[in-house]
Amino acid sequence: MRRKRIGTSVPSDISQAAAADPSIDQRGRIMDVAAHLFRTKGYSGTSTREISSLIGIQKASLYHHIDSKEALLYELCVDATQRILDRATVIAAENQEPIIKLRALMRQHAITMLDSQDRHATMLIELLHGSLTGERRAAVDSLRDKYQSVLYSAIRECQQVGDVRTDWNARDLTLAALSLLNWTVFWFDDQGRLTKSQVADLLTSTFLDGVKDQH
Amino acid sequence: MRRKRIGTSVPSDISQAAAADPSIDQRGRIMDVAAHLFRTKGYSGTSTREISSLIGIQKASLYHHIDSKEALLYELCVDATQRILDRATVIAAENQEPIIKLRALMRQHAITMLDSQDRHATMLIELLHGSLTGERRAAVDSLRDKYQSVLYSAIRECQQVGDVRTDWNARDLTLAALSLLNWTVFWFDDQGRLTKSQVADLLTSTFLDGVKDQH
Protein backbone atom coordinates (compact mmCIF):
# COMPACT_ATOMS: atom_id res chain seq x y z
CA MET A 1 0.00 0.00 0.00
CA ARG A 2 1.21 3.49 -0.83
CA ARG A 3 0.29 6.56 1.18
CA LYS A 4 -1.71 8.66 -1.22
CA ARG A 5 -2.49 11.65 0.98
CA ILE A 6 -3.36 12.68 4.48
CA GLY A 7 -7.05 12.84 5.27
CA THR A 8 -9.93 12.42 2.91
CA SER A 9 -11.50 14.45 0.17
CA VAL A 10 -14.61 15.23 2.17
CA PRO A 11 -15.20 16.66 5.61
CA SER A 12 -18.00 14.19 6.25
CA ASP A 13 -17.44 11.99 9.23
CA ILE A 14 -20.47 9.74 9.22
CA SER A 15 -19.71 6.15 8.51
CA GLN A 16 -23.03 5.02 7.14
CA ALA A 17 -23.15 7.77 4.55
CA ALA A 18 -19.48 7.28 3.80
CA ALA A 19 -19.94 3.58 3.23
CA ALA A 20 -22.54 4.21 0.56
CA ASP A 21 -21.33 7.40 -1.12
CA PRO A 22 -19.65 6.49 -4.43
CA SER A 23 -17.98 9.89 -4.74
CA ILE A 24 -15.53 9.08 -1.94
CA ASP A 25 -12.71 6.73 -2.82
CA GLN A 26 -12.22 3.53 -0.91
CA ARG A 27 -9.45 4.92 1.24
CA GLY A 28 -11.57 7.88 2.37
CA ARG A 29 -14.43 5.52 3.08
CA ILE A 30 -12.20 3.37 5.27
CA MET A 31 -11.02 6.38 7.24
CA ASP A 32 -14.55 7.64 7.84
CA VAL A 33 -15.85 4.25 8.89
CA ALA A 34 -12.86 3.61 11.12
CA ALA A 35 -13.16 7.00 12.79
CA HIS A 36 -16.81 6.37 13.54
CA LEU A 37 -16.17 2.93 15.00
CA PHE A 38 -13.15 4.11 16.98
CA ARG A 39 -15.21 6.85 18.55
CA THR A 40 -18.20 4.73 19.44
CA LYS A 41 -16.42 1.52 20.46
CA GLY A 42 -12.83 2.55 21.06
CA TYR A 43 -9.72 1.72 19.04
CA SER A 44 -8.96 -1.58 20.73
CA GLY A 45 -12.66 -2.39 20.91
CA THR A 46 -12.94 -2.15 17.14
CA SER A 47 -11.78 -5.04 14.98
CA THR A 48 -10.48 -4.71 11.44
CA ARG A 49 -13.21 -7.17 10.54
CA GLU A 50 -15.90 -4.70 11.62
CA ILE A 51 -14.34 -1.95 9.55
CA SER A 52 -14.10 -4.06 6.42
CA SER A 53 -17.58 -5.45 6.97
CA LEU A 54 -19.12 -1.96 7.03
CA ILE A 55 -17.22 -1.12 3.85
CA GLY A 56 -18.43 -4.32 2.28
CA ILE A 57 -15.10 -6.06 1.66
CA GLN A 58 -13.14 -8.84 3.32
CA LYS A 59 -10.80 -8.17 6.19
CA ALA A 60 -7.76 -9.06 4.12
CA SER A 61 -8.72 -6.56 1.42
CA LEU A 62 -8.36 -3.78 3.94
CA TYR A 63 -4.62 -4.30 4.01
CA HIS A 64 -4.37 -3.30 0.40
CA HIS A 65 -5.30 0.22 1.52
CA ILE A 66 -3.66 0.53 4.92
CA ASP A 67 -0.37 -0.57 6.45
CA SER A 68 -1.78 -1.51 9.81
CA LYS A 69 -4.55 -0.67 12.23
CA GLU A 70 -2.26 1.69 14.11
CA ALA A 71 -1.23 3.50 10.91
CA LEU A 72 -4.92 4.07 10.23
CA LEU A 73 -5.42 5.56 13.68
CA TYR A 74 -2.35 7.71 13.15
CA GLU A 75 -3.70 9.26 9.99
CA LEU A 76 -7.02 10.05 11.64
CA CYS A 77 -5.25 11.78 14.52
CA VAL A 78 -2.94 13.79 12.27
CA ASP A 79 -5.83 14.84 10.08
CA ALA A 80 -7.85 16.07 13.07
CA THR A 81 -5.01 17.92 14.72
CA GLN A 82 -3.61 19.44 11.55
CA ARG A 83 -6.98 20.83 10.57
CA ILE A 84 -7.47 22.68 13.84
CA LEU A 85 -3.88 23.93 13.88
CA ASP A 86 -4.01 25.26 10.32
CA ARG A 87 -7.12 27.31 10.92
CA ALA A 88 -5.82 28.61 14.24
CA THR A 89 -2.59 29.73 12.60
CA VAL A 90 -4.50 31.76 10.04
CA ILE A 91 -6.60 33.47 12.72
CA ALA A 92 -3.60 34.20 14.93
CA ALA A 93 -1.84 35.92 12.03
CA GLU A 94 -4.69 38.33 11.38
CA ASN A 95 -4.36 41.98 12.32
CA GLN A 96 -7.12 42.16 14.89
CA GLU A 97 -7.76 43.08 18.49
CA PRO A 98 -6.55 40.33 20.87
CA ILE A 99 -9.98 39.65 22.34
CA ILE A 100 -11.50 39.34 18.85
CA LYS A 101 -8.82 36.84 17.90
CA LEU A 102 -9.34 34.84 21.08
CA ARG A 103 -13.04 34.61 20.43
CA ALA A 104 -12.42 33.56 16.83
CA LEU A 105 -9.92 30.91 17.94
CA MET A 106 -12.38 29.39 20.38
CA ARG A 107 -15.20 29.46 17.87
CA GLN A 108 -13.15 27.70 15.21
CA HIS A 109 -11.92 25.14 17.73
CA ALA A 110 -15.49 24.21 18.59
CA ILE A 111 -16.75 24.20 15.02
CA THR A 112 -13.79 22.47 13.39
CA MET A 113 -13.87 19.84 16.10
CA LEU A 114 -17.59 19.21 15.69
CA ASP A 115 -17.20 19.11 11.89
CA SER A 116 -14.98 16.06 12.26
CA GLN A 117 -16.35 14.80 15.51
CA ASP A 118 -15.40 11.15 15.03
CA ARG A 119 -11.77 11.96 14.31
CA HIS A 120 -11.38 14.45 17.14
CA ALA A 121 -13.07 12.30 19.76
CA THR A 122 -10.91 9.38 18.67
CA MET A 123 -7.75 11.45 18.77
CA LEU A 124 -8.43 12.79 22.27
CA ILE A 125 -9.25 9.41 23.78
CA GLU A 126 -6.62 7.34 22.04
CA LEU A 127 -3.85 9.73 23.03
CA LEU A 128 -4.94 9.17 26.61
CA HIS A 129 -4.92 5.42 26.08
CA GLY A 130 -1.52 5.40 24.48
CA SER A 131 -2.79 3.67 21.35
CA LEU A 132 -0.16 5.48 19.26
CA THR A 133 3.46 4.70 20.02
CA GLY A 134 6.94 5.90 19.12
CA GLU A 135 7.30 8.38 16.30
CA ARG A 136 3.63 8.37 15.48
CA ARG A 137 2.78 9.42 19.01
CA ALA A 138 5.48 12.10 18.98
CA ALA A 139 4.24 13.54 15.68
CA VAL A 140 0.68 13.98 16.93
CA ASP A 141 1.86 15.38 20.27
CA SER A 142 3.93 17.91 18.40
CA LEU A 143 0.95 19.16 16.40
CA ARG A 144 -1.14 19.44 19.55
CA ASP A 145 1.59 21.35 21.34
CA LYS A 146 1.82 23.81 18.47
CA TYR A 147 -1.90 24.44 18.57
CA GLN A 148 -1.96 24.91 22.32
CA SER A 149 0.84 27.47 22.00
CA VAL A 150 -1.26 29.47 19.61
CA LEU A 151 -4.17 29.50 22.04
CA TYR A 152 -1.91 30.28 24.98
CA SER A 153 -0.34 33.23 23.17
CA ALA A 154 -3.74 34.64 22.30
CA ILE A 155 -4.80 34.54 25.94
CA ARG A 156 -1.47 35.99 27.08
CA GLU A 157 -1.85 38.82 24.60
CA CYS A 158 -5.33 39.60 25.91
CA GLN A 159 -3.91 39.82 29.39
CA GLN A 160 -1.18 42.19 28.26
CA VAL A 161 -3.61 44.68 26.78
CA GLY A 162 -5.89 44.41 29.81
CA ASP A 163 -8.75 42.53 28.18
CA VAL A 164 -8.44 39.41 30.32
CA ARG A 165 -8.04 39.03 34.07
CA THR A 166 -4.53 38.45 35.37
CA ASP A 167 -5.29 36.88 38.75
CA TRP A 168 -5.01 33.55 36.94
CA ASN A 169 -2.01 33.02 34.69
CA ALA A 170 -2.38 32.38 30.98
CA ARG A 171 -1.36 28.75 31.33
CA ASP A 172 -4.20 27.99 33.72
CA LEU A 173 -6.73 29.90 31.68
CA THR A 174 -5.63 27.93 28.61
CA LEU A 175 -6.35 24.71 30.48
CA ALA A 176 -9.79 26.03 31.41
CA ALA A 177 -10.52 27.02 27.81
CA LEU A 178 -9.43 23.63 26.48
CA SER A 179 -11.50 21.83 29.09
CA LEU A 180 -14.59 23.71 28.11
CA LEU A 181 -13.99 23.12 24.41
CA ASN A 182 -12.76 19.54 24.34
CA TRP A 183 -15.41 17.75 26.35
CA THR A 184 -18.01 19.10 23.94
CA VAL A 185 -16.98 16.65 21.25
CA PHE A 186 -18.27 13.81 23.40
CA TRP A 187 -21.81 15.00 23.99
CA PHE A 188 -22.63 17.06 20.89
CA ASP A 189 -25.41 15.55 18.83
CA ASP A 190 -25.67 16.56 15.21
CA GLN A 191 -29.40 15.87 15.27
CA GLY A 192 -29.85 17.59 18.61
CA ARG A 193 -31.32 20.81 19.89
CA LEU A 194 -28.24 22.98 19.39
CA THR A 195 -26.37 23.75 16.19
CA LYS A 196 -22.59 23.76 16.08
CA SER A 197 -22.64 27.52 15.87
CA GLN A 198 -24.85 27.80 18.93
CA VAL A 199 -22.57 25.50 20.88
CA ALA A 200 -19.58 27.60 19.81
CA ASP A 201 -21.39 30.71 21.06
CA LEU A 202 -22.33 29.06 24.34
CA LEU A 203 -18.76 28.02 25.06
CA THR A 204 -17.04 31.25 24.07
CA SER A 205 -19.66 33.31 25.85
CA THR A 206 -19.32 31.24 29.03
CA PHE A 207 -15.56 31.40 28.96
CA LEU A 208 -15.29 35.10 28.26
CA ASP A 209 -18.21 36.44 30.29
CA GLY A 210 -19.03 33.73 32.82
CA VAL A 211 -22.56 32.97 33.90
CA LYS A 212 -23.06 35.38 36.78
CA ASP A 213 -25.55 38.11 36.07
CA GLN A 214 -23.48 41.30 35.67
CA HIS A 215 -26.31 43.81 35.83
CA MET B 1 -17.98 -15.03 44.13
CA ARG B 2 -20.29 -12.98 46.31
CA ARG B 3 -20.68 -9.22 46.09
CA LYS B 4 -19.31 -7.96 49.38
CA ARG B 5 -19.80 -4.25 48.96
CA ILE B 6 -19.68 -1.43 46.49
CA GLY B 7 -16.40 0.38 46.23
CA THR B 8 -13.31 -0.06 48.33
CA SER B 9 -12.32 0.79 51.84
CA VAL B 10 -9.88 3.50 50.78
CA PRO B 11 -10.17 6.53 48.54
CA SER B 12 -6.76 5.80 47.01
CA ASP B 13 -6.84 5.25 43.28
CA ILE B 14 -3.23 4.51 42.51
CA SER B 15 -2.63 0.99 41.37
CA GLN B 16 1.01 0.66 42.37
CA ALA B 17 0.35 1.69 45.94
CA ALA B 18 -2.82 -0.37 46.03
CA ALA B 19 -1.03 -3.46 44.82
CA ALA B 20 1.43 -3.23 47.70
CA ASP B 21 -0.70 -1.92 50.57
CA PRO B 22 -1.59 -4.80 52.89
CA SER B 23 -4.33 -2.82 54.61
CA ILE B 24 -6.58 -3.06 51.54
CA ASP B 25 -8.27 -6.37 50.93
CA GLN B 26 -7.74 -8.25 47.71
CA ARG B 27 -11.00 -7.11 46.23
CA GLY B 28 -10.23 -3.44 46.82
CA ARG B 29 -6.79 -3.98 45.35
CA ILE B 30 -8.28 -5.48 42.21
CA MET B 31 -10.65 -2.55 41.77
CA ASP B 32 -7.90 0.01 42.17
CA VAL B 33 -5.54 -1.76 39.78
CA ALA B 34 -8.30 -2.31 37.24
CA ALA B 35 -9.41 1.32 37.39
CA HIS B 36 -5.87 2.48 36.78
CA LEU B 37 -5.35 0.16 33.83
CA PHE B 38 -8.77 0.95 32.36
CA ARG B 39 -8.00 4.65 32.49
CA THR B 40 -4.54 4.45 30.98
CA LYS B 41 -5.13 1.70 28.40
CA GLY B 42 -8.88 1.52 28.02
CA TYR B 43 -11.27 -1.23 29.12
CA SER B 44 -10.93 -3.36 26.01
CA GLY B 45 -7.22 -2.59 25.82
CA THR B 46 -6.69 -4.08 29.26
CA SER B 47 -6.51 -7.84 29.69
CA THR B 48 -7.52 -9.73 32.82
CA ARG B 49 -4.01 -11.14 32.75
CA GLU B 50 -2.53 -7.66 33.19
CA ILE B 51 -4.78 -6.97 36.16
CA SER B 52 -3.94 -10.23 37.88
CA SER B 53 -0.27 -9.82 37.08
CA LEU B 54 -0.10 -6.42 38.82
CA ILE B 55 -1.86 -7.93 41.83
CA GLY B 56 0.55 -10.82 41.80
CA ILE B 57 -1.85 -13.70 41.19
CA GLN B 58 -2.83 -15.86 38.23
CA LYS B 59 -5.54 -14.84 35.81
CA ALA B 60 -7.83 -17.64 36.97
CA SER B 61 -7.55 -16.53 40.61
CA LEU B 62 -9.13 -13.23 39.67
CA TYR B 63 -12.42 -14.98 39.03
CA HIS B 64 -12.68 -15.95 42.67
CA HIS B 65 -13.19 -12.24 43.38
CA ILE B 66 -15.15 -11.02 40.38
CA ASP B 67 -17.93 -12.39 38.22
CA SER B 68 -16.61 -11.06 34.94
CA LYS B 69 -14.56 -8.25 33.48
CA GLU B 70 -17.72 -6.30 32.72
CA ALA B 71 -19.02 -6.71 36.28
CA LEU B 72 -15.75 -5.24 37.49
CA LEU B 73 -16.15 -2.24 35.22
CA TYR B 74 -19.72 -1.86 36.40
CA GLU B 75 -18.73 -1.60 40.04
CA LEU B 76 -16.11 1.02 39.26
CA CYS B 77 -18.64 3.11 37.39
CA VAL B 78 -21.30 2.84 40.09
CA ASP B 79 -18.78 3.70 42.78
CA ALA B 80 -17.64 6.83 40.92
CA THR B 81 -21.12 8.06 40.08
CA GLN B 82 -22.66 7.27 43.44
CA ARG B 83 -19.94 9.15 45.28
CA ILE B 84 -20.47 12.35 43.33
CA LEU B 85 -24.26 12.08 43.54
CA ASP B 86 -24.30 11.52 47.30
CA ARG B 87 -22.21 14.58 48.03
CA ALA B 88 -24.19 16.72 45.62
CA THR B 89 -27.45 15.67 47.27
CA VAL B 90 -26.16 16.80 50.66
CA ILE B 91 -25.09 20.19 49.30
CA ALA B 92 -28.35 20.73 47.45
CA ALA B 93 -30.33 20.10 50.63
CA GLU B 94 -28.51 22.76 52.60
CA ASN B 95 -30.22 26.01 53.48
CA GLN B 96 -27.97 28.36 51.56
CA GLU B 97 -28.06 31.04 48.91
CA PRO B 98 -28.42 29.53 45.41
CA ILE B 99 -25.12 30.91 44.12
CA ILE B 100 -23.26 29.57 47.17
CA LYS B 101 -24.76 26.14 46.57
CA LEU B 102 -23.85 26.22 42.88
CA ARG B 103 -20.27 27.07 43.71
CA ALA B 104 -20.13 24.29 46.31
CA LEU B 105 -21.58 21.78 43.85
CA MET B 106 -19.00 22.61 41.23
CA ARG B 107 -16.15 22.51 43.72
CA GLN B 108 -17.16 19.09 45.02
CA HIS B 109 -17.61 17.78 41.50
CA ALA B 110 -14.04 18.73 40.65
CA ILE B 111 -12.53 17.50 43.89
CA THR B 112 -14.50 14.27 44.23
CA MET B 113 -13.73 13.45 40.61
CA LEU B 114 -10.02 14.10 41.04
CA ASP B 115 -9.96 12.10 44.27
CA SER B 116 -10.96 9.02 42.31
CA GLN B 117 -9.53 10.03 38.98
CA ASP B 118 -9.05 6.52 37.60
CA ARG B 119 -12.64 5.52 38.28
CA HIS B 120 -14.16 8.71 36.93
CA ALA B 121 -12.07 8.83 33.78
CA THR B 122 -12.91 5.18 33.15
CA MET B 123 -16.60 5.75 33.74
CA LEU B 124 -16.80 8.72 31.38
CA ILE B 125 -14.95 7.01 28.53
CA GLU B 126 -16.46 3.57 28.82
CA LEU B 127 -20.00 4.95 28.84
CA LEU B 128 -19.12 6.59 25.53
CA HIS B 129 -17.73 3.33 24.23
CA GLY B 130 -20.72 1.30 25.30
CA SER B 131 -18.62 -1.09 27.36
CA LEU B 132 -21.50 -1.57 29.77
CA THR B 133 -24.67 -3.15 28.42
CA GLY B 134 -28.24 -3.87 29.43
CA GLU B 135 -29.22 -3.34 33.05
CA ARG B 136 -25.74 -2.39 34.10
CA ARG B 137 -25.68 0.42 31.58
CA ALA B 138 -29.13 1.58 32.62
CA ALA B 139 -28.19 1.63 36.30
CA VAL B 140 -25.16 3.86 35.75
CA ASP B 141 -27.08 6.13 33.38
CA SER B 142 -29.76 6.54 36.02
CA LEU B 143 -27.24 7.68 38.63
CA ARG B 144 -25.70 10.14 36.19
CA ASP B 145 -29.10 11.54 35.27
CA LYS B 146 -29.94 12.08 38.92
CA TYR B 147 -26.72 13.98 39.48
CA GLN B 148 -27.21 16.15 36.43
CA SER B 149 -30.69 17.03 37.62
CA VAL B 150 -29.24 18.29 40.88
CA LEU B 151 -26.79 20.51 39.04
CA TYR B 152 -29.45 21.69 36.61
CA SER B 153 -31.81 22.65 39.45
CA ALA B 154 -29.10 24.61 41.20
CA ILE B 155 -28.42 26.63 38.05
CA ARG B 156 -32.13 27.12 37.44
CA GLU B 157 -32.57 28.37 40.98
CA CYS B 158 -29.75 30.86 40.52
CA GLN B 159 -31.49 32.17 37.43
CA GLN B 160 -34.77 32.54 39.28
CA VAL B 161 -33.27 34.73 41.99
CA GLY B 162 -31.36 36.77 39.41
CA ASP B 163 -27.86 35.54 40.23
CA VAL B 164 -27.24 33.91 36.86
CA ARG B 165 -27.81 35.22 33.34
CA THR B 166 -30.98 34.10 31.61
CA ASP B 167 -30.04 34.70 27.96
CA TRP B 168 -28.92 31.06 27.96
CA ASN B 169 -31.28 28.50 29.39
CA ALA B 170 -30.35 26.38 32.38
CA ARG B 171 -30.01 23.26 30.28
CA ASP B 172 -27.33 24.80 28.08
CA LEU B 173 -25.48 26.29 31.01
CA THR B 174 -25.49 22.87 32.68
CA LEU B 175 -23.84 21.44 29.59
CA ALA B 176 -21.21 24.16 29.72
CA ALA B 177 -20.55 23.52 33.41
CA LEU B 178 -20.21 19.79 32.89
CA SER B 179 -17.87 20.32 29.95
CA LEU B 180 -15.60 22.51 31.98
CA LEU B 181 -15.59 20.06 34.88
CA ASN B 182 -15.42 16.71 33.15
CA TRP B 183 -12.50 17.18 30.80
CA THR B 184 -10.36 18.07 33.80
CA VAL B 185 -10.17 14.45 34.90
CA PHE B 186 -8.14 13.66 31.78
CA TRP B 187 -5.36 16.17 32.19
CA PHE B 188 -5.06 16.66 35.94
CA ASP B 189 -1.72 15.49 37.29
CA ASP B 190 -1.52 14.71 40.98
CA GLN B 191 2.18 15.53 40.96
CA GLY B 192 1.66 18.66 38.88
CA ARG B 193 1.73 22.38 39.42
CA LEU B 194 -1.87 22.77 40.58
CA THR B 195 -3.57 21.19 43.58
CA LYS B 196 -7.08 19.77 43.31
CA SER B 197 -8.38 22.71 45.27
CA GLN B 198 -6.72 25.18 42.94
CA VAL B 199 -8.18 23.42 39.92
CA ALA B 200 -11.61 23.52 41.55
CA ASP B 201 -11.19 27.27 42.11
CA LEU B 202 -10.01 27.83 38.54
CA LEU B 203 -13.01 26.04 37.07
CA THR B 204 -15.69 27.53 39.31
CA SER B 205 -14.19 30.98 38.96
CA THR B 206 -14.04 30.69 35.17
CA PHE B 207 -17.58 29.43 34.93
CA LEU B 208 -19.12 31.99 37.28
CA ASP B 209 -17.09 35.07 36.39
CA GLY B 210 -15.58 34.39 32.98
CA VAL B 211 -12.13 35.56 32.02
CA LYS B 212 -12.82 39.03 30.70
CA ASP B 213 -11.45 41.81 32.83
CA GLN B 214 -14.47 43.43 34.47
CA HIS B 215 -12.77 46.57 35.78
Added chain:
DNA sequence: GTCTATAAAGAGATAGAC
Protein backbone atom coordinates in the same frame (compact mmCIF):
# COMPACT_ATOMS: atom_id res chain seq x y z
C1' DG C 1 -8.45 -4.49 -5.83
C1' DT C 2 -10.68 -8.28 -3.80
C1' DC C 3 -10.85 -12.99 -2.68
C1' DT C 4 -10.07 -17.65 0.28
C1' DA C 5 -7.25 -19.70 3.52
C1' DT C 6 -4.28 -19.68 7.26
C1' DA C 7 -0.83 -18.50 10.54
C1' DA C 8 0.31 -17.17 15.27
C1' DA C 9 -0.93 -14.99 19.21
C1' DG C 10 -4.02 -13.40 22.77
C1' DA C 11 -8.58 -12.90 24.68
C1' DG C 12 -12.32 -14.17 28.58
C1' DA C 13 -13.70 -17.69 31.22
C1' DT C 14 -14.02 -22.48 33.59
C1' DA C 15 -12.66 -27.17 35.87
C1' DG C 16 -10.78 -29.22 39.36
C1' DA C 17 -6.62 -30.03 42.45
C1' DC C 18 -4.61 -28.32 46.67
Added chain:
DNA sequence: GTCTATCTCTTTATAGAC
Protein backbone atom coordinates in the same frame (compact mmCIF):
# COMPACT_ATOMS: atom_id res chain seq x y z
C1' DG D 1 -7.83 -18.25 47.92
C1' DT D 2 -4.62 -19.59 44.55
C1' DC D 3 -2.87 -22.82 41.41
C1' DT D 4 -2.19 -25.46 36.59
C1' DA D 5 -4.35 -26.74 32.57
C1' DT D 6 -7.54 -26.12 29.10
C1' DC D 7 -11.60 -24.72 26.21
C1' DT D 8 -13.30 -21.78 22.79
C1' DC D 9 -13.31 -17.77 20.37
C1' DT D 10 -11.34 -13.61 18.33
C1' DT D 11 -7.58 -10.89 17.17
C1' DT D 12 -4.04 -8.67 13.62
C1' DA D 13 -1.78 -9.73 9.75
C1' DT D 14 0.07 -12.36 5.60
C1' DA D 15 0.29 -15.62 1.32
C1' DG D 16 -1.05 -16.35 -2.89
C1' DA D 17 -4.90 -17.08 -6.43
C1' DC D 18 -7.77 -14.44 -9.60
